[in-house]
Amino acid sequence: MKTDIILAGVGGQGILSIAASLGAAALNEDFYLKQAETHGMSQRGGAVVSHLRISDKPIHSDLIPQGKADLILSVEPMESLRYLAYLSPEGSLVTNTSEYKNISNYPDLEDTFSELEKKINIVRIDADKMAREIGNPKASNMVMLGAASPFISIDEEIIIKGIETIFQTKGEKIVQLNIEAFKAGRAFAHNK
Amino acid sequence: MQRNLFLGVEAIGQASIDAGISGVYAYPGTPSTEITEYIQHSKTASERKIHREWSANEKTALEAALGMSYAGKRSMACMKHVGLNVAADVFMNAAITGVNGGLVVTVADDPSQHSSQNEQDSRYYGKFAMIPVFEPSNQQEAYDMMYEAFEFSEKTGLPVMMRITTRLAHSRAGVVQKTTKDENQLRLPENLMQFMLLPAYGRKYYQNLLDKQDWLTELSEKSSFNAFYEGEEKSLGIVCCGIAFNYLMENYPEDDCPYPVVKIAQYPAPKEMLIRLENECDELLVIEEGYPLVEELLTDFFGKGTKVSGRLDGSLPRRGELNPDHVAKALGKEITPDWNSPDTLVGRPPSLCAGCGHQDTYKALNEVVKDAGEGRVFSDIGCYTLGALPPYSTINTCVDMGASITMAKGAADAGLSPVFAVIGDSTFTHSGITGLLDCVVEKTNINIIIVDNETVAMTGGQDSSAKGRIEKICEGVGVAPEHIRLFVPLKKNHDEIVKLMREEVAWEGVSVIIGRRECVQRLAKMKKLNKSKK
Incomplete structure (x- = not known):
């Protein structure tokens, strides 16, 4: 078993909560895990990326080689395209459609996505909207994790246990809201 | 065995607590900051009243750490690579005075300049000061090395440099912890003039440092952190420093690297191992994160000796951090990605926060x-x-x-x-x-x-x-x-x-x-x- 994931977003969007949930899940299962994060200057609204690797065998590199990622999981549409060189030919791209526009020259990406969808398995989901509908706008990252979960070789229950581990200090209500967000995202990807 | 998910920096923080430090001294700087923050949030550190306040700068930090070593206790100073420039005066001279309690200077380099003005390689400072340098290849090794480093410092009587780079600092992996040691007791140096560098003393202590160099190389030779891996294919011998070892192994997922490999994680470089590699192999490839320190060491100025490739001859990029793809290319395994980022993509540089x-x-x-x-x-x-x-x-x-x-x-x-x-x-x-x-x-x-x-x-x-x-x-x-x-x-x-x-x-x-x-x-x-x- 091996899943290599590129997590992408903008500094401050909290992609690390996704990584933390999967990390906790992997640890519960006694899998090996390596997860390289972006700290420092880029966290001030710049492009950030995390390489997350989970395997039942020891993992060497902290970084995923090009063309080897099973999944690009992005919480921002343009950022999902920045790391395409890492995606394996059989890989999937799951991205939030909510744009984060902190730059003046943000491009129109509709044509780019339409072109790519002919070649790559892409799931596009308005996670922000879905999270608002559930009543927890902050849980958009868990919607994203849910939408990506069919492409991650870890059982649903185990990821949910990981989410519980990460949010338990914030109380049962927050845990449930995040699990609900995860399930909504997962249902969306399945029905696509 | 119980594994905890630790960033490299957290593994170092925890290991220093477990090794019985009485103080950490630091000024924040990416990618070193979280070492001290980890200790600041640690329950054990709080119960033990380990010193963990921020210092005004790296110089005051390292001087205070040296003072704690003077008093017989174990201490650590942490900084980013350019911070060591600020602390360079005390750093160089602490090599001459030596230590009383174990002293580790943890320096986090930032190749590719993710958050820095340059990508200077702190191993050169270690070599300059003629002290042992540890360079872990992964988070577990970072923990194990830090756990041993204070004892090693006390055994050799010298400060030890722990050199890490951004990727190890900010990457998480499962780490197994050891038992927490007691702190050292307050104990003045046996020689109360040990830290007196008036020229008459300084000359004597400098000679002591010079006299230790062969012994330090011998210790590197025997170190469990350095290793010689046999290989059938002798057309190439590979030298890997620190996390570069992972990038090599990533290219041989079945652990089937055909070439002999020397893994260096403790300096001075293990001479006998390298001589053996050179004897066995036709050519050498040096893979190191940072400047070409070992490559320069092994490259013959007049170009008459064994061919050595690496960052200097363009087999690997001259600057920036390495990755498995760079190493694949150096090994002749060219990889072309199936997709490339579209031209419509634009950069997203960091910016001041809204409301700043x-x-x-x-x-x-x-x-x-x-x-x-x-x-x-x-x-x-x-x-x-x-x-x-x-x-x-x-x-x-x-x-x-x-x-x-x-x-x-x-x-x-x-x-x-x-x-x-x-x-x-x-x-x-x-x-x-x-x-x-x-x-x-x-x-x-x-x-x-x-x-x-x-x-x-x-x-x-x-x-x-x-x-x-x-x-x-x-x-x-x-x-x-x-x-x-x-x-x-x-x-x-x-x-x-x-x-x-x-x-x-x-x-x-x-x-x-x-x-x-x-x-x-x-x-x-x-x-x-x-x-x-x-």
């Missing part, structure tokens, strides 16, 4: 600078360095901590007038005060703007030594109180700020203009913290 006070300061300053013409705003290191980028494009320089004031002074001495220095609160107490003193002594015509957000913001909002002290420091150094001015960087105060700055530009002398408003990130962090306490 620096924006208001820069908007006002731009208006004032326009009067005299651009090219006269010297600045420094912090979030406010982002003021170099549009839409502000206010500042012209960022070189090293504190250089805004001193470079502006030099330019003023050269005849540039008016000049401005923009410096953060924490950078000011780190290295700005002495420059201010130079200005006061010479009555320099300078406008120093201290952008005070009451925290070390860029590294994540650590406590600033400057908090609540800036006006008193400036007065104490000798700035005329009527030329220490204060404003609140808010949009509504724009006209007032411009007026105030213009008044100080008109005054020929040292002006300190303080723009004070708390960092919006720190404010949010504190609100969250208080909420969770309730």
Whole structure:
């Protein structure tokens, strides 16, 4: 078993909560895990990326080689395209459609996505909207994790246990809201 | 066995606690900051009352750590690579005095300059000082090395450098912990003149250091962190330093690297191992994260010896951090990705946060600078360095901590007038005060703007030594109180700020203009913290 994931977003969007949930899940299962994060200057609204690797065998590199990622999981549409060189030919791209526009020259990406969808398995989901509908706008990252979960070789229950581990200090209500967000995202990807 | 998910920096923090340190001394700097933060949040550290406050800069940090070693206890100093430049004086001389309690200097290098002015390789400092250097290849090894490093320091009588790079610092993996050792007892050095470097003593101690060098190489030879891996295919021998070893192994997922490999994680370089590799193989490839230190060591100046490739001959990139793809290419395995990022993609550089006070300061300053013409705003290191980028494009320089004031002074001495220095609160107490003193002594015509957000913001909002002290420091150094001015960087105060700055530009002398408003990130962090306490 091996899943290599590129997590992408903008500094401050909290992609690390996704990584933390999967990390906790992997640890519960006694899998090996390596997860390289972006700290420092880029966290001030710049492009950030995390390489997350989970395997039942020891993992060497902290970084995923090009063309080897099973999944690009992005919480921002343009950022999902920045790391395409890492995606394996059989890989999937799951991205939030909510744009984060902190730059003046943000491009129109509709044509780019339409072109790519002919070649790559892409799931596009308005996670922000879905999270608002559930009543927890902050849980958009868990919607994203849910939408990506069919492409991650870890059982649903185990990821949910990981989410519980990460949010338990914030109380049962927050845990449930995040699990609900995860399930909504997962249902969306399945029905696509 | 119980594994905890640790960032490399956290593994180092935990290992130092488990190894029985009595103090950590540091100034924040990416990618080293979280080592100290980890210890600050540790329950054991709190119960043991381990010293874990921030220091004013890296020099004061390392000096204090050396003082704790003098008193017989184990201590660690942490810094980013350029921080070691600040601490270089004590670092070089601590190699001459040696240690009493174990002393580890953990230095985090930043190849690819993710958050730094340069990508200098601290291993050169280790070699320069002639002390042992540890360079872990993964998080578990970082833990194990740090756990042993203090004992190793006491055994050799020397400070030990722990050199890591950004990727190891900020990558997480499962780490198995060992039992927590007791702290050392207070114990003065046997020789009370051990730390006395009057030339007559210094010469003797320097000779002692020289005499230890062969022994240090021998210890590297026997170190469990260095290894010789056999290989059938002798056309190439590979030398890997630190995390470069992982990038090599990534290219042989079945652990089937056909070439003999020397893994170096402890320096001085293990000579016998390298001689054996050179004897067995036709050519050598050196893979190291940072400058080509080992490659230069092995490369024959006159080009008559064994061919050595690596960063110098272009087999690997000359600069920047390595990755498995670089190493694949050096091994002749060219990889072309199936997809490339579309041309429509644009860059997203870091920027000042929404609501950040620096924006208001820069908007006002731009208006004032326009009067005299651009090219006269010297600045420094912090979030406010982002003021170099549009839409502000206010500042012209960022070189090293504190250089805004001193470079502006030099330019003023050269005849540039008016000049401005923009410096953060924490950078000011780190290295700005002495420059201010130079200005006061010479009555320099300078406008120093201290952008005070009451925290070390860029590294994540650590406590600033400057908090609540800036006006008193400036007065104490000798700035005329009527030329220490204060404003609140808010949009509504724009006209007032411009007026105030213009008044100080008109005054020929040292002006300190303080723009004070708390960092919006720190404010949010504190609100969250208080909420969770309730």
